[in-house]
């Protein structure tokens with residue numbers, strides 16, 4: 001039995017979005033402004049079928065003050081950082097590393113959630129904006145759903 005591929009799309013309410021077909025690469029518009037559905041099947045013109053999961057919660061940014069570490073790559077120097085806000089799809093942080101960053105850079109971060117398990121969260125992300133010592137990052141592994149992070153953001 002074929003497993004239907006799932007694609008999570010992040011969306012603000014009433015905004016259309018796009019998905020990329022993983023078989024043919026075609027970009028299809030998903031008209032979310034015309035549907036209330038959060039979970040439905042879509043078919044690309046090439047015949048590939050995938051399930052669209054709409055995630056509006058990932059836009060919610062929780063203000064936090066969490067200490068963590070960040071670095072360019074696995075083997076490079078670690079810098080301390082302070083998270084200022086956090087969502088399922090990204091975070092904003094301050095760090096001495098920010099001085100060396102440019103928009104578009106890929107950065108690795110690691111921090112513990114202040115939950116009872118001190119869940120370790122590690123993410124790779126792309127820097128989307130920089131404002132003096134502060135940088136905003138969007139996570140690259142958008143498909144991976146993190147139960148601990150989702151729970152923390154709702155608490």
Ligand SMILES: [Zn+2]
Nearest residue numbers: 021024044046
């Ligand atoms: Zn296709």
